[in-house]
Amino acid sequence: MNLDWLDAFLLQGLFQVVMVIGLALLLHLQMGLVRIANFGVVGFWGLGAYAFAVLFVGVDWPIGEPWPFLISMAFGAIVAGLAGLLVGWLIADLETEGVLVGTLGFATSVWILAVTEKGLTGGALGMGGLKFPFDIGKTKANELLWFGILFAVVGLIFFYVSRIHRSPYGRLLISVGDNEPLAGSLGKPAFRTKLWLFAVGSAGMGLLGAIHGVMAHLLIPQSIGINVTLAAMVGLVLGGSARVWGAIIGVILTVGLFEIVVQSYLPLPRSWYTQAIPVLREMVFGGTLVVVLIIKPFGILGDMRRDKLLRRMHGE
Amino acid sequence: MEFLTESLVIGLTQYAPLILAAMGLALIYRLTGLINVAYSETITLGAYIGMWVNTTFGFGFYATLLPTGIVAGLFSVATYLAVFRPAKQRGAGILEMIIISFGLSIFLRHGLQFIFGYPVRFYNVPRPDIIQVFGVGVSTFRLLALASVVILALLLYWFVQRSRLGLQIRALASDESLAQVSGIRPLFVTVLIWFIAGAAGGLAGSFWGVGSNVAPLLGWRQFLFIFLVVMIGGAKNIGGVIIVGAVTGIALAAMTLQFGQVLYAQLGLIVAFVVFMKLRGRQTVGTGKV
Numbered sequence: 001m002n003l004d005w006l007d008a009f010l011l012q013g014l015f016q017v018v019m020v021i022g023l024a025l026l027l028h029l030q031m032g033l034v035r036i037a038n039f040g041v042v043g044f045w046g047l048g049a050y051a052f053a054v055l056f057v058g059v060d061w062p063i064g065e066p067w068p069f070l071i072s073m074a075f076g077a078i079v080a081g082l083a084g085l086l087v088g089w090l091i092a093d094l095e096t097e098g099v100l101v102g103t104l105g106f107a108t109s110v111w112i113l114a115v116t117e118k119g120l121t122g123g124a125l126g127m128g129g130l131k132f133p134f135d136i137g138k139t140k141a142n143e144l145l146w147f148g149i150l151f152a153v154v155g156l157i158f159f160y161v162s163r164i165h166r167s168p169y170g171r172l173l174i175s176v177g178d179n180e181p182l183a184g185s186l187g188k189p190a191f192r193t194k195l196w197l198f199a200v201g202s203a204g205m206g207l208l209g210a211i212h213g214v215m216a217h218l219l220i221p222q223s224i225g226i227n228v229t230l231a232a233m234v235g236l237v238l239g240g241s242a243r244v245w246g247a248i249i250g251v252i253l254t255v256g257l258f259e260i261v262v263q264s265y266l267p268l269p270r271s272w273y274t275q276a277i278p279v280l281r282e283m284v285f286g287g288t289l290v291v292v293l294i295i296k297p298f299g300i301l302g303d304m305r306r307d308k309l310l311r312r313m314h315g316e
Numbered sequence: 317m318e319f320l321t322e323s324l325v326i327g328l329t330q331y332a333p334l335i336l337a338a339m340g341l342a343l344i345y346r347l348t349g350l351i352n353v354a355y356s357e358t359i360t361l362g363a364y365i366g367m368w369v370n371t372t373f374g375f376g377f378y379a380t381l382l383p384t385g386i387v388a389g390l391f392s393v394a395t396y397l398a399v400f401r402p403a404k405q406r407g408a409g410i411l412e413m414i415i416i417s418f419g420l421s422i423f424l425r426h427g428l429q430f431i432f433g434y435p436v437r438f439y440n441v442p443r444p445d446i447i448q449v450f451g452v453g454v455s456t457f458r459l460l461a462l463a464s465v466v467i468l469a470l471l472l473y474w475f476v477q478r479s480r481l482g483l484q485i486r487a488l489a490s491d492e493s494l495a496q497v498s499g500i501r502p503l504f505v506t507v508l509i510w511f512i513a514g515a516a517g518g519l520a521g522s523f524w525g526v527g528s529n530v531a532p533l534l535g536w537r538q539f540l541f542i543f544l545v546v547m548i549g550g551a552k553n554i555g556g557v558i559i560v561g562a563v564t565g566i567a568l569a570a571m572t573l574q575f576g577q578v579l580y581a582q583l584g585l586i587v588a589f590v591v592f593m594k595l596r597g598r599q600t601v602g603t604g605k606v
Binding site: 031035037039089090091093094095096097098100101104105108109112113115116226230233234237275279280282283285286287288289290293294295297 | 345351406414423425434547580589
């Protein structure tokens with residue numbers, strides 16, 4: 001297969017965009033529907049990546065491929081999911097400030113453990129040895145196949161999230177997010193619903209983290225910074241946090257702009273890419289959050305269709 | 317016994333700015349119900365302004381405090397007028413307000429990198445003497461910083477709890493409409509609070525900056541702990557924040573001595589505080605929600 005048209009930057013850019021879309025879709029369930037503002041997205045993502053890597057690299061596996069890889073992937077997702085269950089239990093009945101402190105604190109804790117537990121994670125030097133579970137020839141071909149797998153996983157997440165919107169479970173989530181005491185008084189288990197959704201979303205984030213770790217081949221504590229949370233959040237808010245397609249459109253417009261258009265197609269001096277562009281990107285993302293939420297809080301796509309319909313019916 | 321005195325001395329001298337910063341954040345939280353994430357950049361800006369005035373004009377550290385406090389206070393007021401006030405007028409909810417402050421924090425943090433550059437910067441101050449306090453060596457500089465923080469914290473406490481303007485602030489925080497019919501001008505008092513809070517944060521930042529170095533992440537690295545102190549100390553009474561801030565500093569120092577690593581101490585503190593909040597459960601802190 002001739003892959004000359006595809007350069008390494010473009011493939012990395014596409015990988016970033018699709019991965020952040022996955023994170024933003026999961027954040028849409030947590031923040032857009034149930035209104036739990038998860039500021040610790042990177043904590044679950046990083047925990048999944050490290051849990052996968054520690055099991056995959058650190059254990060002397062007695063069985064052959066691909067089982068160690070698959071088991072480690074599942075382990076990464078499960079550990080992140082269990083962390084989601086624990087963090088969710090701690091914060092689900094707190095107010096937004098409590099959610100902020102709990103999720104930020106969790107992400108910081110994961111970072112601290114990644115730095116301090118040198119025996120497991122390699123500390124600040126990082127942890128290598130993460131490789132693809134297949135070898136179909138050149139590096140580029142392997143990376144393209146891995147990108148295809150990520151695409152399929154994010155496709156499944158998208159399918160799951162769209163199904164939720166049309167199901168009774170989705171209406172339960174929306175009602176809990178909208179007015180928790182009301183949902184509770186109608187006999188809906190609000191706390192359990194939030195907890196379960198938060199754990200499932202976190203497990204998905206952990207799986208995406210593990211997939212990212214394989215593509216990067218190396219995990220370092222710097223890679224689990226607040227910018228991952230920011231990318232998912234700004235994409236979702238810009239596109240419209242109440243809509244499924246909001247995550248996709250918003251992430252393409254933000255992460256896609258910087259990781260693909262600026263990275264591969266703008267004729268800028270090379271030195272800018274290491275210093276000025278990353279700083280500028282974070283500034284633009286932060287500024288976008290502020291401007292969108294003040295001027296158009298529901299983002300480009302606007303409020304949920306259901307709510308628009310309800311308003312029309314009531315003649316508002 | 318040695319362990320106790322060491323924790324006490326190190327905790328109070330090294331973490332004194334935490335108390336000051338937490339008081340500022342608590343003021344804004346109490347008035348608006350907003351945890352302002354961008355407050356961490358007010359702290360960072362304070363450190364940068366102090367360093368800049370010190371290295372450019374040759375002011376001594378204590379002479380930089382006045383311009384630092386004023387600039388950081390004005391900066392804080394500017395963020396209120398340019399961002400939080402319009403957002404409130406457009407009816408943004410508490411969740412949206414927190415995300416706005418998060419976005420503003422990221423924007424400002426990286427904006428400061430453009431202005432002051434990424435490498436860490438230092439104050440140009442003479443090397444301080446080391447004196448023994450209960451057998452623990454402490455730089456005179458940190459002791460003076462502690463003394464200044466105590467004085468500033470007490471002044472702030474007196475201002476909010478005892479002065480006439482402080483009474484207006486507290487009235488506005490507890491019931492905006494009632495305060496308005498009593499003749500209190502909400503905009504003036506609100507701007508005043510943002511100014512005082514910003515000045516407190518900026519001064520805390522300059523104490524941190526002169527104690528080690530000035531970097532774009534200075535405020536953000538402290539923010540989680542400031543935030544935890546405010547959440548646990550409660551917004552009802554500034555005194556609670558002072559006590560919890562001091563206890564937090566001592567606990568961090570004690571755990572650092574025990575585990576030999578400051579990161580473990582921070583981890584222990586995060587876990588302890590979040591579990592405490594869970595056990596305390598949902599509570600309305602008596603703040604005027606945005």
